Amino acid sequence: MSVPEKRRDATASRRSRIDFGRPLLILRLPGLARREGSLTVVRGAVSMRIDIRGVLVVAVLIAAAFAAAVAELGTGELHLPFGTVVQAVFGGATEFDRTIVNQWRAPRVVLAVVLGALLGISGAIFQSLTRNPLGSPDIIGFNTGAYTGALVVLLLLDGMSTSYYPTAVGALVGGILTALLVYLLAFKRGVQGFRLIIVGIAISAVLSAVNTWLILKADLQEAMSAAVWGAGTLNNKEWAHAQPVLIVAVVMVIPVFWVAYRMPMLDMGDDSAAALGIRVERTRLAMIVVGVSLTAIATAAAGPISFVALAAPQLAKRLTRSAGVTITASAAMGAVLLVVSDWIAQFAFGDKNLPVGVVTVSIGGLYLVWLLAMEARRQ
């Protein structure tokens, strides 16, 4: 390496010699590395190729989610201005305002942000896994199975019908068993995305019939609460409901990173990925486990909220113009979608407090029509 080149290399960041067709930031930073048994500072030990558009989109989406969250915290029977809400969150304002914001409204809004992000990530993982924009956990039968699990608890196990945790556990078990069943039925020398979708749709259809039958057998009151759960709702959520979700969400950060690092390689086909040093079946199994876990947490906490997982990755991809779906942008988009949907569900229809799932299904339905029309036009 010649001297001037060395000098140029020493700068922390510079432009790439390659035209990637999009603005990039190349970061080359010194870092610690093990040299001859001891830790020393090495130049260029940390290096990144950062997509500027992607970073900006994620930043804007996070800001939008934050703004929507503050708006939702301020809306209700008692309207609070933006400043008061922010003060209350940081321990200011009157005690009354703090109670309203932090105890009554915050659990719901925090859940909307976190569950939206989890659903967005889960959708991105499943769409990458199936290499299909329709390959979301709702389509491959997970939500229907979770609903079956919840219905069994709500309707068949008397005495615990309205409590929160048994229903959540029922949904968790139902969803995971369904995912396992779909995986096993679709397995043939590894799992291919398209088979996963087809088998998922079939299992979904069967379980829908079971769900309808269960509801028809129930008495009116139980059927009503089952239907509300089945739509997916954030109504009446307390911190006690949000805590387990937050803990699991934090625990899942590392597995999600593990998957996100390998996902772009797997997007290029199994053989290419294997040739580049990815252990394909192991990675795919990890993706399924992570994707199912994230959906499972979300569904257990709030019921099957449809279409966020389906729509968020594709909408995010259209904004970032990334190659394939990306996890970070999908998470941010999922959070925005769910907070906004929840705001609409609560306040857009007067005093009718709808389950948020009804709103996401409506928005998602429009999105699906648009997606199919776009795909049809492209072919």
Place this chain on the structure above:
Amino acid sequence: MTMNTSKSGNDGNGEMNEATMTGGAPGGSARLRARNITIGYDTRIISDGLTVDIPDGKFTVIVGPNACGKSTLLRALSRLLSPSSGEVLLDGKAIASYPAKQVARTLGLLPQSSIAPDGIRVADLVARGRFPHQKLIRQWTAEDETAVVEAMAATGVSELSARLVDELSGGQRQRVWMAMLLAQQTELMLLDEPTTYLDIAYQVDLLELCSELNRNSGRTLVAVLHDLNHAFRYADHIIAMRSGNIVAQGNPSEIVSAEMVREVFGLPCRIIDDPETGTPLVIPLARRADAARFISH
């Protein structure tokens, strides 16, 4: 397409050959070998007890009729398919015993079915070939950048770097995949039917490129090809397969004969010298009686 644009073109030529010649296999060195492997899918066995050495620093081409097991062999050699018995050795050690990324720094593969992710641009795709050299915190070093620049130059896709892969022609796309393989900077490169679906000009282009890569940098190349005349023109070493077995192997000018082609493909033919290169050229015999009469006039 020329290699003159590539900086890596002329370095390492002699020394790499010398380095690899010390491998010490009988009859020339071979870093990549299959020992008595049985390969197939589920219960269907394609090849039983196959043993083969891939000669270092040469351009090897595997030929044979459809379903003779040539792609299966290539998949086994590139550890995409693990043999039910026997083993594939890389530098004398079972290939399955290496960490996956370490193999990917030594041995690259251009598979038959690659998927360009929706909306990916050329440079991004080529850069993904650097994955085996990268770590979580070291994702884009100066070496990565140089490798990608050189790979795109060598395959003539530098001008396309900002384009969407979806918008390219089949020939351009295949060159982009070749560039990704080059960016991986492996000493062994395996190519599974790289010329399929390309028109004739692109086929020749790609084979010239492979031949240059082999000659200028001493890389070991193995390709599965359908076109016999292409195979015989560009290969240093031919492996001819039929029904899962190796029927003949060696330098094309030494092993190719009308009998060999008839035995492998069941094709009656004449072999003449290629007027351009002097390599064997297969001329299938006319089967219609009137065609033969037409020549005699």
